[in-house]
Amino acid sequence: MKNLPMYLIVLVAAVATMIPRFIPFYLSFLNKVPPFVKKCMSLLPVAAIGALIFPFTILDFLPVWYAGLLGVIAAFVSNFIKQSMLLSIVISVLVTYIALLV
């Protein structure tokens, strides 16, 4: 099991992580894409957010399934009222903490 030196694994992992990160920055044909693909790309960030939040904001806090959900809702509302991300996060952590304790 430990026959591979750890630094070698670290190195291989680093290379494997960097390949998908670097390709789009060095292959310039990816820059001249048709309008439809451009449109798709402009929607990627918001599409990413949805999948980054769900389902793990529920699963991470099991068995109290609603703890993370309440935190996420609190952050959304708080940021909607007063646009301060740090404040929203502090409120969100508090809400989640209370939900986990109750």
Place this chain on the structure above:
Amino acid sequence: MKKDEGDFNFSEGFQDGLPILLGYFSTAIAFGIICRNIGIPFFETCLYSLTNFAGAGQFLAVNLFTSGALLFEYFIGINLINLRYLFMGVALRTNLSKDVKGIRKIIVAFGVTDEIFTVASMKNSNCLSFNYMAGLISSSYLGWNLGTAVGFMMGMILPKALQMAVGVTLYAMFSSLLSCEFKSKGPKVIVIAGLSAAINSFLILVLSFPSGWSFVVSMVTTAVIGALFMKEEK
């Protein structure tokens, strides 16, 4: 700091990265603890976070390590789980100022993560300066590596409820970003995010997809559906 080309400067980037710093710090603590528990030395643990700077990919590799995987299995597995960076990089690149080249390009490419990509995209600029990106990456990188080292040294977990509550940080950050987008662009933002959330939940909960794959499929499918059905665009 010299005046840079493009929108936003280093300190704005660093500040925008502070929520990520918090979130990464708490996630990386868990990574440090796991590495210590399965017997990876301190130096290698830190080297890992310094050279990879990738949340899910790192947890996966540690998993493979305990199951005695072969080198090419690491290589394939990690590539797959990080496939999403490919799409993110393509999208992010079009938002960067022209001064991002040479060593600067290497730094930005190195720093592409889910969170950094999302925050940078939400600035709604198509000319983000290198200094902004460098600031954003610096605070995030700091959080990730400090967290790894602290987690390894602590070697134990905070009170359970508190540890879990801090875990909401990144979700809260995404939620706040979504709220900003909703304010400026209206309900279609919620429709898109809701759709990808639904697809991702379905793939993971019902079809038991691995989360790396599921994330890529949900993100790309949603973007394509959105582009097909949404009329105007900005």
